[in-house]
Amino acid sequence: MADRFDDLLAELKNNRESGATSLALLTLSALKDYLDAMPVQSAEKIETLCQALTTARPSMIALGNALQRWQKRLEVAEIDFKQQYLTQLVKVYQQLADASEQVAAHAANLLKPGMTVLTHSRSSQVMALFEQALEQHQDFKVIVTVSAPGNEGLLVASQLNRLDVPVTLITDAEMGLVMPEVDINISGCDSWLTDHHFVNKTGTLLQALAAQHFGKPFWVLADSFKNSHQTSHEVTLEAMPADELPLPEGEKIAAKNVYFETISTRLVAGRVDEHGLQVMQP
Template sequence: MACEPFADFLQRFKADRQHGASELARQALVWLGQSVTELACLDAAARRALRDQVGQLTAARPSMSVVAHLLQRWQQQLDAVDDAAQLAAAATQLVALSRQAVDDCVTYARQLISPQQTLLTHSCSSTLMRLFSSLRGMDCHIVVCESRPLCEGVSVVRQLDDWDLATTLITDAQAGLYTAQADLVMVGADSLLSDGALVNKVGTRLLALAAQRDNCPLYVVAESFKQRPPAAGEPVLEQMAVSELGHDLPSSRLANTYFDITPADLISAWVDERGVHRRFSPML
């Protein structure tokens, strides 16, 4: 099957609101790996084009450090290997490494959840979806914020229903009511800053503030690939089309910032492929 044209993949990659950051990074690696197998030769011009594509993919999702991290690791191989087959294999290996890190995160996060507990979450994290899949058969209750404006929480609840997990879908504005009832809050991450602060779907910061007020622990489940190196500077919080808000108002009166930053002091622990950390433990 021929590789999807880069312009089409880039547009779809940039517009994707349903997949988490890790899944999007893996999709980019799969595309790059497939594209190099179709090259006639891996000459200097081809390498320049691939570097440019890595740059465009990284720039397309600036709030997602895992995209930059994994694609830059692949680009290092681009400068080191001699043929396309090796480069395609490097992409496959990074995808496997990412998936293994997620599986290890899930192993440690699952140990924090007990039967008959209520867990509150926000947005759609591919890492948390792996965790929720592992909870099938456990008597627990998962409360999901709808995550405006496109309400990806709805698709989360539909999937959890298919797995026979007890769920409740709530509006984002109800999160502060449910932190008083929940045993724990778990969220994924789009990026982790050098001090442990969390970049995630907008609404996470307010959820964390409510959880702290109600003494409800908040856990961030994210592999270390999502850590943003200090040299990267301040994160860019992506702005999406205001038309997504669905209001008949002038665009100058609307804002659609998709991510916010939750300070580290609102986070109870970070869960990565190495374990549960009550103090942030940077890898980079």
């Protein structure tokens, strides 16, 4: 059964397409299935499992926060400890799912008929926002970046096409070029830091700077599960294998493939969490 947990951990580490919330929900569900199939686990063993999962994706805090909330709910003295930790895991999963839905519902108020939205990378909360807007019969268009490396923007474009939303796919380098056409920028978030920064896919800073240059609003969707105790100087920014980049041969050629970066909230118009819209103070 250890192999099953190793597989779960490998899937978590190798997932390049899912945003922080989606990845956390997938992992919590897989963890529940794993624990359900296992004999009762001790509190110490659960702590070890949680630590392994939390450190696997350090730039994405939602999973670690969810696991921490789960552990705080557990009472080791309970007679049926297994049933308790499975039940509480389901409750935390639902808390996270509900928070994400509430973010999308609040964020839908940002969209007005006929707007053009620019988004970078793939966020399940941003996708949920688009679905909410469609349910409200909003008419809007989306511009999405390829979001290289990883190219998760291709999946976003396909999902929007299935929803019958007009979508334009651009290279990451074209964000400044298209910004004059954009009415609002909507971004996901992997971690919200304590020193007026947040973490998201590399390229988000360029989008935020282009938005500021052209005077276009830039909003970030981030529920409380994204809150981190770290600063922009402390957070680990995950790097992926260099072989994802099409490198030419050459002794002097090196590659850097960092997937995440920090963005100052001074570039942000506001944050949307499960409680509503929060306008950022300049």
